[in-house]
Amino acid sequence: MLWLSENAPSLGVDSGRIVVGGASAGAGLAASTALRARDESGPEILFQLLTYPMLDHRNNTPSSFGVVDEFRVWNRQANLISWDAYIGGLDKVPTYASPSLENNLSDLPPAFISVGSLDNFVDECIDYAQRLMQSGVPTDLRVYSGAFHGSVGMVPHSPISIEWTKAENDALHRAFYPNK
Numbered sequence: 001m002l003w004l005s006e007n008a009p010s011l012g013v014d015s016g017r018i019v020v021g022g023a024s025a026g027a028g029l030a031a032s033t034a035l036r037a038r039d040e041s042g043p044e045i046l047f048q049l050l051t052y053p054m055l056d057h058r059n060n061t062p063s064s065f066g067v068v069d070e071f072r073v074w075n076r077q078a079n080l081i082s083w084d085a086y087i088g089g090l091d092k093v094p095t096y097a098s099p100s101l102e103n104n105l106s107d108l109p110p111a112f113i114s115v116g117s118l119d120n121f122v123d124e125c126i127d128y129a130q131r132l133m134q135s136g137v138p139t140d141l142r143v144y145s146g147a148f149h150g151s152v153g154m155v156p157h158s159p160i161s162i163e164w165t166k167a168e169n170d171a172l173h174r175a176f177y178p179n180k
Contacts, residue, residue: 001018001020001033001037001043002042002043004018004043005018005042005043005044015043015044016044016046017046017176018043018044018045018046019045019046019047019048019049019172019175019176020033020034020045020047020048020049020109021047021048021049021050021051022049022050022051022053023051023052023053023150023152023153024051024052024053024054024074024149024150025054025082025086027049027050027051027052027053027054027055028053028054028055028098028099030048030049030050030053031048031050031053031055031099031128032096032097032099033045034048034108034109034111035095035096035099035102035108036096038107038108045109046109046110046175046176047109047110047111047112047171047172047175048108048109048110048111048112048113049111049112049168049171049172050111050112050113050114050125051114051115051152051168052114052115052116052119052121052125052149052150053099053113053115053121053125053128054079054082054121055098055099055100055121055124055125055128056098056099056100056101056124056127056128057083057086057087057093057097057098058098058100059076059079059080059083061123061124061127062123063119063120063121063122063123063124064076064079064120064121064123064124066120073148073149073150073151073154074119074120074148074149074150075120076120079120099128100124100127100128104135105128105131105132105134105135105137106135106136106137107137108132108135108137109137110137110138110139110140110175111129111132111137111138111139111140112139112140112142112167112168112171112172113125113128113129113132113139113140113141113142114141114142114143114144114164114167114168115142115143115144115147116143116144116146116147116148116149116151116160117143117144117145117146117147118146118147118148118149119147119148119149120149121149122143125141125143126141126143129141140171142164142167144160144163144164145160146160147160147161147164152164152165
C-alpha cells in the first residue's frame with residue numbers, strides 16, 4: 001500500500017483514489033489495512049469494499065454457531081481452522097488481525113459491507129457496520145436474504161448474485177465519481 005502510494009505518479013495512479021477491498025479473509029485484511037493506514041497517517045484510502053468480511057476471531061456471535069453442516073462453502077469448523085491457522089495460539093490477538101477488536105472506528109474511509117443472511121459472518125458484519133456508522137463513517141450495509149458465504153462466486157448468474165455484484169459496482173462508481 002505504501003509502495004503504491006509512493007509510486008503512484010510513475011504508475012499513472014491517482015493516489016487520492018486508492019480503494020481497499022476483498023472477499024472473506026481478504027475483506028478482513030482490507031479492513032485491517034484501512035485501520036492501519038488511519039493509525040499510521042497514511043496512505044489515504046478513499047473507500048472500503050468489504051464482501052462477507054472475516055472480522056472477528058472470537059467466533060461468539062449467534063450466526064457463527066448457526067452454520068455447522070459440512071455442505072456449506074464455509075461453516076463453523078472451517079472458520080475455526082482458518083482463524084487458528086492465521087493467529088495460532090496468541091494470548092493477545094492484535095487488532096489488525098481481528099478488526100472487530102478495534103474500539104475506535106472513527107476517521108476510517110467510507111465502507112460498503114455486503115453479506116448473505118445465511119453466512120456465519122452476518123452478525124459480525126452487521127455489528128461492524130453499525131459501529132462504523134456510530135463512529136460517523138459513511139457505511140452502506142447490504143444483507144442479502146438467502147445468500148450464503150461465497151454465493152456470489154459459486155452461483156454468479158443467480159438473481160441475488162447479479163443484484164449483489166451490481167450494488168458493489170455501483171458503490172465503487174459512487175466512490176470514484178461522487179458527482180456523477
